[in-house]
Amino acid sequence: METRELICINCPMGCPLTVTIDGENITVAGNTCPRGADYGKKEVTDPRRTVTSSVYVDGGKAVKVPVKTASDIPKEKIFDIMDVIRKTKAKAPVFIGDIIVADICGTGVNLVATKDVERV
Amino acid sequence: MYCREADVVIVGGGPAGLAAALAAKEAGIDKILILERDTQLGGILNQCIHNGFGLHTFKEELTGPEYAARFIKRVKEAGIEYLLGTMVVDLSPERVVTAMNREDGLFTVKAGAVILAMGCRERPRGALGIPGFRPAGIFSAGTAQRFVNVEGIMPGKEVVILGSGDIGLIMARRMTLEGAKVKVVAELMPYSGGLKRNIVQCLNDYDIPLKLSHTVVDIKGKERVEGVTIAEVDASMKPIPGTEEFYECDTLLLSCGLIPENELTTGAGIEMNPITGGAVVDNTLETSIPGVFACGNVLHVHDLVDYVSEEAANAGRNAASFVKSDKNQNKSEFIQVKTGRGVRYTVPRKIAPEYVDKDVLVRFRVDNVYKDVAIGIAFDGEVARSVKKRTVAPGEMEEIRIKKDELSAHPGCKEITIAFV
Numbered sequence A: 001m002e003t004r005e006l007i008c009i010n011c012p013m014g015c016p017l018t019v020t021i022d023g024e025n026i027t028v029a030g031n032t033c034p035r036g037a038d039y040g041k042k043e044v045t046d047p048r049r050t051v052t053s054s055v056y057v058d059g060g061k062a063v064k065v066p067v068k069t070a071s072d073i074p075k076e077k078i079f080d081i082m083d084v085i086r087k088t089k090a091k092a093p094v095f096i097g098d099i100i101v102a103d104i105c106g107t108g109v110n111l112v113a114t115k116d117v118e119r120v
Numbered sequence B: 001m002y003c004r005e006a007d008v009v010i011v012g013g014g015p016a017g018l019a020a021a022l023a024a025k026e027a028g029i030d031k032i033l034i035l036e037r038d039t040q041l042g043g044i045l046n047q048c049i050h051n052g053f054g055l056h057t058f059k060e061e062l063t064g065p066e067y068a069a070r071f072i073k074r075v076k077e078a079g080i081e082y083l084l085g086t087m088v089v090d091l092s093p094e095r096v097v098t099a100m101n102r103e104d105g106l107f108t109v110k111a112g113a114v115i116l117a118m119g120c121r122e123r124p125r126g127a128l129g130i131p132g133f134r135p136a137g138i139f140s141a142g143t144a145q146r147f148v149n150v151e152g153i154m155p156g157k158e159v160v161i162l163g164s165g166d167i168g169l170i171m172a173r174r175m176t177l178e179g180a181k182v183k184v185v186a187e188l189m190p191y192s193g194g195l196k197r198n199i200v201q202c203l204n205d206y207d208i209p210l211k212l213s214h215t216v217v218d219i220k221g222k223e224r225v226e227g228v229t230i231a232e233v234d235a236s237m238k239p240i241p242g243t244e245e246f247y248e249c250d251t252l253l254l255s256c257g258l259i260p261e262n263e264l265t266t267g268a269g270i271e272m273n274p275i276t277g278g279a280v281v282d283n284t285l286e287t288s289i290p291g292v293f294a295c296g297n298v299l300h301v302h303d304l305v306d307y308v309s310e311e312a313a314n315a316g317r318n319a320a321s322f323v324k325s326d327k328n329q330n331k332s333e334f335i336q337v338k339t340g341r342g343v344r345y346t347v348p349r350k351i352a353p354e355y356v357d358k359d360v361l362v363r364f365r366v367d368n369v370y371k372d373v374a375i376g377i378a379f380d381g382e383v384a385r386s387v388k389k390r391t392v393a394p395g396e397m398e399e400i401r402i403k404k405d406e407l408s409a410h411p412g413c414k415e416i417t418i419a420f421v
Helices: A034-045 A075-087 B015-026 B043-047 B064-077 B142-151 B168-178 B196-206 B263-268 B305-324 B404-408
Strands: A004-005 A016-022 A026-027 A053-060 A063-071 A089-091 A099-101 A111-113 B001-009 B031-035 B051-053 B081-083 B089-090 B096-099 B106-115 B120-122 B137-138 B156-162 B181-187 B211-214 B214-220 B229-232 B246-248 B251-254 B259-262 B290-292 B335-339 B341-346 B359-366 B369-380 B381-394 B398-403 B414-420
Touching: A004 B196, A016 A034, A026 A034, A053 A075, A053 B142, A063 B142, A063 B359, A075 A111, A075 B168, B001 B015, B001 B051, B001 B305, B015 B031, B015 B106, B015 B229, B015 B305, B043 B064, B043 B142, B051 B064, B081 B404, B089 B106, B106 B305, B106 B414, B120 B142, B137 B142, B142 B168, B142 B196, B142 B251, B156 B214, B168 B181, B168 B196, B168 B251, B181 B214, B229 B381, B335 B341, B335 B359, B341 B414, B381 B398, B398 B404
Parallel strands: A053 A089, B001 B031, B001 B106, B031 B081, B106 B290, B137 B251, B156 B181, B156 B251, B181 B211, B335 B414
Antiparallel strands: A004 A016, A016 A026, A053 A063, A063 A111, A099 A111, B089 B096, B096 B106, B120 B259, B214 B229, B229 B246, B341 B359, B359 B398, B369 B381, B369 B414
């Protein structure tokens, strides 16, 4: 049996979690909401994060458009995803929610725009 | 000079200004004018491209630009007038706002009510007293954030960050993702000024060390930063000789606190609170000048934009009632809100009992990290009740609600004290 002390990152409360791993059986204590229990379990089995960054835009009123992975992605893929983001260019106009890269790095998650950028 | 009028003038088109405008509109005010100095609405949210915004307001996790976009869309749909590229240069006690922009030149707006929503700015190097030359490569964390996220320019490759406020932590991750090496985050205080979740997801995730009770004692480099020396500090925050460590780097980011931007407020002669750096307000968020309200980071620095929006909506509604009451609200008596042991400040600082709806939300910060404390509300020195907290820290704003019933149960009360019991 193994226990791990974590801080939940789901919201600004930052609840201190104690996750107990007993083979297949994982229990979470210290959470104040169901999201905390989910986070605790995921963090010890399949840690995931949302990646946010920005990509250059061609022909837009802004130089860059901010982007995010539409949902969380496996933590170990963060730098692979950043490599793709750095090589990606969007074309104006861009609207919030537009898919900038579909199924980024085979995660099944799209990279989407988080701001509108008008054409010049 | 061109003169115009508006029922409610809002200085600043960031999250506070937008929420205040919408609330004033919903309260039935039509002639609203937002004055914004940037070329777009949304304020600092435009460069805060990370997620974590809106959990309270929208029950989902948004990035800064997405959070702003939801408010901007509603402001546009509501037909609320706003002027961009417009700098407010003066506010008079008679609520005349003087502003300028390229189209109208210098102009005045006679306002029924004014809502101050100018936000805050970062504490610069000059205010920190760090010795050393003034080479290129020293940025406030927010400036670096704008460079990377908006302008697409990387400020450097090897980075040391002084200060563990949320922007510093967010930038430690951001610079790392963009390929820079963040060597260390040094924090003068024995605790971090940022949210715990940001320590986990911005520092721990990327193995960036956080050195508490450490500060920068020297900056090497004349043209460009070549490195910084960090030393441990003692309880009185003095560097301890022999603890110096040199970090080679080309960039130093400063995340050492935010200062409410109150030149207009002090210029108008409004009473200020030296601890928050914002105006003294009552429970309606009205300042010492009748009809002038303040909300958001210009009033006191918030941790979460959600709370800014909530507070600003309150200011918007109260400004609307002020205008509708024919600008004549007679607040005869105030209950003063005082701080006691463990509590640094409260907002509001006074309560007008006849202007309490259901309850009064008192926001405050504690002066240190404490475990298992009880925060009490005392009416004229008698503790009426207390609220238990597992942990409190200066970096996380606390709140307590004083119910209307409690106020009526203490008629003639002069003073409410919020303090540890």
